[in-house]
Each structure stands twice: as C-alpha cells, then as structure tokens.
Amino acid sequence: MKRMVEGAACRRSEVRYRDLCENTDTLIQHATPDGRLLYVNPAWQQALGYADDEIEGLSLFQVLHPQCPPAHRDLFRQVLRGERTRARIETLFRTRAGEALAVAGTLTCRWAKGRPVGMLGFFQDISAKRGWSQDGKDSLAMFLHDLKNPVTAILGYTQLLCELAEEQGLRQICDMLYRIETNARSLCALVGNYVDGALREAEPPGLRHRPLVLNELLCRIALQYEIEARQRGLSLQVQLQNNLPLICGDAVELERVFTNLLHNALKFTPPGGRILVCSEQQDQAVVVHIRDTGPGVPPDELPFLFDKYWQGKVHRRDSGAGLGLFIVKTLVDAHGGRVAVTNHPEGGACFSVFLPLSATAPQWVTPSAVSEGGGSFVGIESAA
Numbered sequence: 001m002k003r004m005v006e007g008a009a010c011r012r013s014e015v016r017y018r019d020l021c022e023n024t025d026t027l028i029q030h031a032t033p034d035g036r037l038l039y040v041n042p043a044w045q046q047a048l049g050y051a052d053d054e055i056e057g058l059s060l061f062q063v064l065h066p067q068c069p070p071a072h073r074d075l076f077r078q079v080l081r082g083e084r085t086r087a088r089i090e091t092l093f094r095t096r097a098g099e100a101l102a103v104a105g106t107l108t109c110r111w112a113k114g115r116p117v118g119m120l121g122f123f124q125d126i127s128a129k130r131g132w133s134q135d136g137k138d139s140l141a142m143f144l145h146d147l148k149n150p151v152t153a154i155l156g157y158t159q160l161l162c163e164l165a166e167e168q169g170l171r172q173i174c175d176m177l178y179r180i181e182t183n184a185r186s187l188c189a190l191v192g193n194y195v196d197g198a199l200r201e202a203e204p205p206g207l208r209h210r211p212l213v214l215n216e217l218l219c220r221i222a223l224q225y226e227i228e229a230r231q232r233g234l235s236l237q238v239q240l241q242n243n244l245p246l247i248c249g250d251a252v253e254l255e256r257v258f259t260n261l262l263h264n265a266l267k268f269t270p271p272g273g274r275i276l277v278c279s280e281q282q283d284q285a286v287v288v289h290i291r292d293t294g295p296g297v298p299p300d301e302l303p304f305l306f307d308k309y310w311q312g313k314v315h316r317r318d319s320g321a322g323l324g325l326f327i328v329k330t331l332v333d334a335h336g337g338r339v340a341v342t343n344h345p346e347g348g349a350c351f352s353v354f355l356p357l358s359a360t361a362p363q364w365v366t367p368s369a370v371s372e373g374g375g376s377f378v379g380i381e382s383a384a
Contacts (some may be wrong), residue, residue, distance in 0.1 A: 027103065027123040033080050033116055035059045047125055049096035060121070065092035065100045071303030079107040082116035084300070090126070090307075102127045155184040162227075178231045185228065185263075207250040207334055214247055214254075214286055214355070215240045215279055221258050222277055225266060233271035241280045247355050253331045254355075258288065260324045261351050265292040269348070284357050285337070291350040296343040305341060328353075 021028055021041045027048075030039040037058045040050070048063065064073060072091045078084045090104040105123030109116050158181045165173045222238050229236035258277075265275045273293040280287050297305060306329040328351075332339045337355040344350050 025124075027105070027121075027125065029060060029063075029121045029123075031060045031080065031119045031121070033118060035061050035076070035080060037063075038118065044123075047095075047101060048093060054096070063093050065094040067100065068092050069303075069307065071307075074303060076107065076119075079109050080116065080119050082109050082111065085109050093123075101125065151184055151187050155181060158184060175231075178227060182228050182231060207253060209248045209250060211246045212249050212251055212254070213244075214249075214288070215244055217251060217255060218258060218277055218279060218288065221255060221262060224259075225262055228266060229275065232266060232269075234266065234269055235274040236266075237274065237276050239276065239278045241278075244279060244281055244286055245357050247286050247357060249335050249355060254335070257328050257331050257353060258290070260328050261290045261353070264324060265290055265294070265349075265351075268292065268294040270294065273348075281357075282354070285354045286357065288353045288355075289350055291344060291348060293346075293348040296347060296349045297341060299343070302341065306339070 024041065025043050026041075027044040028039075028041040029037055029044055031037050037055055037060055040055055045051070045055070050058070060076065061073065064076070068091050072089060075084070075087055075089055079087055084107075086109070087107045088105070089107060090102070093101040093103050095101055102125070103123040104126050105121060108120045108122075110118045110120060158177055162174060162177045162181065165177060218238065218240060222236060226236060262275070262277070269275060269292045275293075276289070276291045278289040278291070280289075306325045329339050332353055332355070335355055337353060339354070340352045342350050342352070
C-alpha cells in the first residue's frame with residue numbers, strides 16, 4: 001500500500017511539472033551529454049519555429065547561431081561534461097528560418113550516480129529588449145554626444161583651475177579639483193563608450209589609416225593619467241622599446257583603445273598598486289601590454305570579457321555599461337589586430353594589444369622623451 005501511495009504521489013508530481021513546462025513562457029530544453037535535444041517545451045518550439053517531428057535528432061549546437069562566440073559553445077560543452085554545474089549565459093539562438101533570436105538564461109548539469117547525464121536549459125527571449133530601432137540608436141547617440149560636450153568643457157576648466165591652484169599653493173583646493181577632474185574624466189569615458197556602442201552596433205567603424213608612431217601615442221595617454229594615478233596612490237610606469245617600426249592605424253581610435261584599457265587598470269587597482277605600460281615588437285606585430293596589480297580576472301569570466309554588456313562580479317560594483325572592452329576588441333579587430341588578456345602569476349591582469357606592422361611605412365623611429373620622475377609617473381624606461 002505504501003508503495004502504491006508513493007507511486008501515485010510521484011505521478012501527480014510529474015504531471016504538475018509537465019503542466020508547468022507546457023504552459024510557461026520560459027524556453028526550456030533538455031539535452032543529452034552529446035548535445036542531442038531530448039525535450040523542448042511549446043514556448044521553445046514557438047519561439048524557434050520547429051515542429052514536433054523536427055526535434056528528434058536535433059543538436060543544441062545546431063540551434064546556436066553562427067554569430068555566437070566560440071566561448072559560448074565552449075560553455076555549453078563545459079556544462080554538458082559536468083565541468084561546470086551551473087552557468088548563466090546571454091547568447092543567440094538560430095530559428096528554423098535562420099534568423100537570430102537573443103536569449104538569456106541558465107544552464108544546469110544533471111547528474112546520476114556521480115556522472116553527468118544531460119543538461120537543462122531555461123531561457124528568456126530578450127529580442128524585444130535588444131531590438132530597439134535604428135532611429136532610437138541614432139537619437140541616443142546624438143543625445144549622448146551633446147552630453148559629452150559640456151562634460152569635456154567641465155574637464156578643461158577643472159584642469160585650468162588645478163594649474164592655478166597649484167601655482168598659489170592651495171593644496172586642499174587642488175585635491176578637491178583633482179577629484180572633480182577624475183569623475184569628469186570617468187563620465188566622459190562612459191558617455192563616449194555609450195556613443196560608440198550605439199553607433200557601432202551593426203558594423204565596424206570606418207578607420208582613417210595613417211603611419212603612426214605608437215610610442216608617442218602611449219606617452220601622451222600616460223601623461224594624461226599621471227595626476228589620476230597619483231591621486232589614487234598608484235605607480236604608473238611606461239617602458240617602451242626603442243626603434244619600434246611604424247604601424248598604420250587611426251590615431252583617434254587607437255587612443256580610445258588604450259585609454260579604455262588604462263582607465264580600467266586605474267579603476268580596479270587598489271592603492272599602493274602598480275600599472276605598467278609596455279611596447280615591443282613581436283615578429284610582424286607591435287604589441288602593447290597594460291598590466292596592473294589589481295584582483296585579476298576570474299578564470300570563468302575570461303571567455304566572456306569582451307562580449308557586449310558583459311560585466312563580471314567585480315565590474316558589477318562599478319557603474320559602467322559593459323561596453324568598454326567590447327569597443328576595445330571592435331576597434332582592434334578593425335585594425336587587423338587582436339587583443340588578449342591573461343592573469344599574471346604574481347597577481348593582476350595583463351591586456352595585450354597586437355597590431356600588424358605597416359607595409360607602407362617601414363622606417364624606424366625613436367620615441368619622444370617624457371620627463372623623468374613626477375611622483376607616481378616614471379618616464380620611458382628602455383625595455384631593449
């Protein structure tokens with residue numbers, strides 16, 4: 001009798017769960033360890049356009065859109081293998097008609113007798129959230145551009161007042177002005193990232209390639225952040241290899257690349273830490289390394305670091321939009337280069353930007369001199 005009661009209760013529970021799956025708006029899929037779909041609910045079928053007889057034999061990897069980053073596919077495989085028990089993801093599914101469907105959800109590994117036996121996926125359709133019109137994007141970009149102009153003016157006047165206060169020895173006023181300048185610079189960078197994200201949604205930007213002395217660009221950027229580094233109690237050092245060949249690139253866009261990376265390094269390095277900007281030639285590329293002594297990047301977040309709107313656990317405490325590193329990768333890719341990030345064994349993250357050598361401007365150059373000393377800023381230290 002007891003077994004009959006337990007069996008009836010189990011059947012009732014199964015009916016309730018199946019009824020919940022069949023009537024929810026959540027897209028639910030159940031896959032075997034090799035990725036074959038065992039079950040999808042009606043909401044999943046309706047969103048992706050598959051009929052009942054088309055599900056059998058379908059792989060979840062066939063459902064992932066070709067534009068999905070390889071890291072997303074790797075995450076699915078990790079959960080299927082049980083290397084990760086649970087993971088959140090925002091990715092693109094491919095409908096039966098071949099269209100992209102933006103989804104966000106959770107992957108959960110199912111276990112039996114100590115081994116993975118499949119994976120459950122629960123997703124929400126976020127296409128409406130992402131699918132704002134081009135007119136909306138353009139309007140937002142114009143609004144943010146207009147907002148950036150007065151912020152830039154505030155930054156300029158603050159720097160002028162800083163110089164006047166220093167000349168008159170007004171230390172307390174200097175400190176307050178430096179704080180205003182730091183916040184204005186952060187706001188300016190944030191607005192700039194929103195503008196870029198709105199305008200560059202569909203395709204890479206058009207670049208104005210010119211022969212470029214990369215060391216001079218790096219020196220100029222480092223000098224711009226000298227005061228902020230000092231105020232944060234950080235050591236900012238530059239070590240540039242002499243006689244680097246020219247590269248061919250857009251100086252304005254590359255300045256945005258290295259400004260974003262240096263800004264992040266300053267933001268996430270605790271007081272007393274060190275930031276190092278290096279340049280060197282490796283084979284047919286000029287490489288720029290920006291290394292910090294901050295907390296580094298959690299290994300499970302490395303594959304998603306350059307995804308649009310991605311914010312890791314550390315970054316979520318900041319007010320950023322998750323666009324800075326996405327823009328960095330977009331611009332570096334547009335230059336025919338690549339960007340990579342590693343965690344240093346001694347602590348901290350190192351971002352490396354690889355830019356191809358210019359085939360049209362092969363002459364060698366020597367970097368301009370930067371003043372030695374200056375508190376937290378150390379000038380060029382030859383890395384020959």
